[in-house]
Amino acid sequence: MKLYEYMAKEYFRKVGIVTPEGRVAASPEEAAAIAREIGRPVAIKSQVLTGGRGKAGGIKFAASPEEARQVAQELLHSQIRGLPVKQVLVEEKLSIDRELYLGFTVDGAARKPLLIASSQGGVNIEEVPEKDLVKHHISITWGLMPFMARSIARRLGLTAGLARQFTDLAVRLYRLFRDMDAELTEINPLVVSGDRLVAADGRLNVDSDALFRHQDIPVTSELTAIEARVKEIGLSYVELGGDIAVMANGAGITMATIDILEQHGGSAMNFLDAGGGASVEPMARALEVLVSTQPKAILINIFGGITRCDDVAKAIIQVKKTQGIPVPLVVRLVGTNEAEGVRLLQAEGIQAFSSMDEAAQRVVALARGEA
DSSP: OBOOHHHHHHHHHHTTOOOOSEEEESSHHHHHHHHHHHOSOEEEEEOOSOSOTTTTTOEEEESSHHHHHHHHHHHTTOEETTEEOOOEEEEEOOOOSEEEEEEEEEETTTTEEEEEEESOOSTTGGGSOGGGEEEEEOOTTTOOOHHHHHHHHHHTTOOHHHHHHHHHHHHHHHHHHHHTTEEEEEEEEEEEETTEEEEOSOEEEEOGGGGGGOTTSOOOOOOOHHHHHHHHHTOEEEEOSSSEEEEESSHHHHHHHHHHHHHTTOOBSEEEEOOSSOOHHHHHHHHHHHHHTOOSEEEEEEEESSSOHHHHHHHHHHHHHHTOOOSOEEEEEEETTHHHHHHHHHHTTOOEESOHHHHHHHHHHHHTTOO
16 A cells, blocks of 8 residues: 655654655645745645656645645646645755665565665656666565665765765664565655755555554555546456557456557557456446546457356447447457357447457557548
């Protein structure tokens, strides 16, 4: 489970990690009041459970309380990567001399915690070459020892005073990582501001299976409105960035469907796994959701095992008759009760393909307006 930035920083402060002065606000008036208390230029940061907020326009600056109110008004009525902004973090704008990266995660292959650090922190950390990353596995028994952190500080090129701060900070962050049963905790950027190190941003992702040990953690959700709506149906849905809506039965075949669309020059709007045995009603509701997203075309790819092809056909027909399907629809049906499913669709003027490749080619052409 992911925590919002302001929540992660609250835990940082509890273990003695320095963060910028500031608080969270849920209204423009609160943002202005916090900026007035700080008395200096502020950063106003959208609180959404996604990365890349800066590139998406979710982080802005204000030089006065009135400007802070206007910026907060703008952000609180926006969405960042499909997620509505309900709160903003208002905190002092830092003077930045350097940006570093420090994080802890779990290396599943090595079965050990892994420290990752870099002298090149900031918005493009994913693009930092491997050679510029410092990685160090940590013993479960002994944890992160200060001499290890000092060695990493030297590799980052920190001066003596900053190296001492880094050593202390790294040890504290690892203890938080361990004590919170975290899957990931990171500071990006870890800012050098004059003679101090400050956690300018923070992430803390707690293992959901360990939440019973952390009853005080508030429950958060990173689902978009559509993802939450499909979850209520009992199906798995993830928003993507394309224009062809996809529904298939099973995670593997859904991912294969997305891949084959890419192979033919198309792009999936979503990942929707209808599961191995979804009945007519849940599938019809899921298709209604897909229609509501206004894609350029829809591809339904079913390999019937427990899922019966005639049930899929009935769900499609139900939506067509009750709501309508105003965009091109391509269906691929193979497996249990295939012949009956194909017959039902053909009676409604809907062609069903048996080849996944052929269905993908067809829906890409329709999405482009070529067929």
